[in-house]
Amino acid sequence: MVDRIADPWGPRTPYGPGEPWPVRVDEFLDGDLTEADVDRWVQSASVLHSNGDAMDIAVSGGRIVGVRGRAVDRVNRGRLDPKDLYGWQANNSRDRLTRPLVRDGDRLVETDWDTAMGRIVARSKELLDGPGGWGHFGFYTSGQLFLEEYYALGVIGKAGLGTPHMDGNTRLCTATAAAALKASFGTDGQPGSYTDVDHCDAIALWGHNVAETQTVLWMRMLDRRRGPNPPAMLAVDPRATPVAREADLHLAVRSGTNMALMNGLLREIIRRGWYDRDYVDAHTLGFDELCRIVDGYPPRRVAEICDVPAADVERAAELLGGAQRLLSTVLQGFYQSNQATAAACQVNNLHLIRGMIGRPGAGIYQMNGQPTAQNTRETGADGDLPGLRNWDNDQHIAELARLWNVEVDTIPHWAPPTHAMQIFRYAEQGSIKLLWISATNPAVSLPDLSRIRRILARPELFVVVQDLFLTETGELADVVLPAATWGEKTGTFTSVDRTVHLSEKAVDPPGEARSDLDIFLDYARRMDFRDRDGGPLIPWTGPEEVFEAWKECSRGRPCDYTGISYDKLRGGSGVQWPCTEEHPDGTERLYTDGVFNTGPDYCETFGQDLSTGAEFTQSEYRAREPNGRAFLPAVDYQPSPEVPDDEHPLLLTTGRTVYQFHTRTKTGRAAQLDAAAPQVWVELNPADAERLGIAEGDLVGIASPRGAVQARARLCGIRPGVVFLPFHYGYFDQDPNERTPRAANELTVTAWDPISKQPLFKVAAVAVAKLADGDGVPAPAPTVGGSEPVPGADVPATVGGPAAEAVSGKE
Amino acid sequence: MHLAHYLGLLHRAQCNLADAFRQVADAHAEEPDVHHLCQQQAKRCDEHAERLRPFAERYSEEAPAEPDRLHSELFTGTRTGGIGLLRDLQDLYLMAAQCDISWTVVGQAAYGARDEDLLGVVKRCEGETAIQLKWLRTRMKQAAPQALVVAE
Incomplete structure (x- = not known):
């Protein structure tokens, strides 16, 4: 048995490149129940994160009593996220709405x-x-x-x-993924497959704390990292997340500067000849303009804007440029930040100019935030x-x-x-x-x-x-x-990689x-x-x-479901679209032939200017004669709409913990998850904390021009100048007469990306001040994940105890 | 040579457009995209004006007196509300259109004067002015049905 609160990722099943990911079946049943007590198993998949993990729901006496991962499924091979193991209990909550x-x-x-x-x-x-x-x-x-x-x-x-x-x-959560896919490839639709993890020789995670947002995908990456010939790993994130700690190279960029970093990386790759000229000529449009733009971002300038060492920018370019099968994943660190779509498009550009698309291991996940x-x-x-x-x-x-x-x-x-x-x-x-x-x-x-x-x-x-x-x-x-x-x-x-799952009714609603x-x-x-x-x-x-x-x-259309039926989805694995009469088993990767969905009669957009969102017309689009070639859009770095000043000298970024989903409507009602992350906290770099006279556990006020919240301080590995608040915590479980402001979005700015219209949750300027002494009691933050305390801190480890013990069965 | 007058016209038009973008940004701060993008485009207009200045100065030495009614007043202040936003964006559109055609005229003159440096500035800036027009059109197309048909 494994305490999946203390260890959200469970035991490793290492494997090498090109091998199938081993099966590991995770299961959690209520109380002392065993499989013998289960009346029936009902097929479903996860709705508490965006990975699309397949599972069966255990039903006993007309109630849901647990879950078990589906070994047969291509997405998770039996594994489950801790939110899935415990989160179903919210269905049985006594405070469900039962009448209008x-x-x-x-x-x-x-x-x-x-x-x-x-x-x-x-x-x-x-x-x-x-x-x-x-x-x-x-x-x-x-x-x-x-x-x-x-x-x-x-x-x-x-x-x-x-x-x-x-x-x-x-x-x-995901508008920028769609916008970037459309801008580069003509339509939405993930080019890659989760199986690219099995084949890749390098993984770049762009603003993607996958360890906490899609734990099963992270298990797959970790299993490759623990096996023979593991992939190299690059993480771009202002926080010391589990991904950043695992990575061979971590670029803790200043929030809001992704575009400058991407331009700098592309410049290095082009100047050092690590691009595929034949692929660029045959399959892309806009390379000269891309070169012109990125040429203005030598490593020293990138280092200044992003506040990372110039040598690390060069090392990152070497890691990316030397890979033969590069896998990139992108999420909220890009999507909810400044110049979201433009920066996400630069990841697509990186793959296009290197010809790293449409073959095993060479994939892009422009991730989704929700199931x-x-x-x-x-x-x-x-x-x-x-x-x-x-x-x-x-x-x-x-x-x-x-x-x-x-x-x-x-x-x-x-x-x-x-x-x-x-x-x-x-x-x-x-x-x-x-x-x-x-x-x-x-x-x-x-x-x-x-x-x-x-x-x-x-x-x-x-x-x-x-x-x-x-x-x-x-x-x-x-x-x-x-x-x-x-x-x-x-x-x-x-799911993100186009895998369609059926989720069947197991019990009656309340x-x-x-x-x-x-x-x-x-x-x-x-x-x-x-x-x-x-x-x-x-x-x-x-x-x-x-x-x-x-x-x-x-x-x-690209998302052709005509070959799928409920019956086809029953019993086996999920199926990837497009699935048609000609491709009855679905389609693992898109763009394997380098022909993209940019034909003017087929494409989903006629394009937009990346700095303003200005729409191009159909005739302008036709004049470019894309005809199946992908676009390489590029723009200059522009500072965020809100940058720190004397009054609000720090940058706020918001995000998630592995134990909660969204506004905790469900996860806050599952005892194991709620106990692991029961209350809001704020993450500070120890240097910032010392300057402000703040110690672990102190009550801190965080204020922006919009509002103020209170949270206990967690001193951790977040970069200096940036503070983090989890956005999960609202007010439903507080006494209405004693609600203290704690929702991160009291502070965030009403502003959005000009293309994807995704709000900028990661770049608000804030002031931070100590409100009260913590008297040595640590913040109610998990010790697992991005909120892991600084080494040597006297903070008890987050555990779930006997109530969180789950099966994790390796074959 | 009268080129200086058109350079002066374009320079002032860029300055006026920068100023108008800033006024509209402030007046419609509750439309965050309008606020932010108008601020951004105001800076772009500043840059255009800055790039034009040395040419305006250089050619002014060879210029006769400025002709009558060279400049025109296209902006007299901002408005409020949904239709006010639409109308303000329309003012910006007309001002940007004046810049757009002036870039064309100045560009033609730069060919005539064999002035590669000026031509370089025109080629760089006219595209950015075209994007301003496009963005204003996009934003107005989005706003028009709600402002003109739905809002009371």
């Missing part, structure tokens, strides 16, 4: 579904009546629902109401159109109109769909009057929370919240709908809770949305029907 709630003055009171839905539909019909009625609706959804739910919601918004105001919280983020993007429940279609291509819109049997002009396509921050701005100004929030908690997760609370509390704004629990956002709603969750409903979702799909379909029925022949726009009654309809929508 409606606002009665200052209170939310229980009611029945007819009353709750009746209020939503009455308000909807009132708003829709008249020109411009569509513009009063805003939808803010999630990265945690199922594909079928997103697709149904997308059709409701685009063909039912005709509004472009729909986005997911994927805007906060089903990929599906929000594919189905058009965020700022994209269904099937990775191009909003500016009339033929693509006509295809959707034919598919849904509606007039072309019903579908909003005069601009890209409205991004989340703009939706909230319209709500703030009063033109959006109904905001429907599903499976996400913006009152904790969006930047500048006092502003978000003010918007949600506006009396003129009708707020619908659909969730499992009464979240901080739910408290401000006009109608709260109790939703079923993972294990209580059936549907599919897709009380009157309904699946998100049922709620959306009920709304569509009550609104009586019609197609152009007067038939029902949305005739579906269950998830499999929606999946079949989605397959038609995906036909011929």
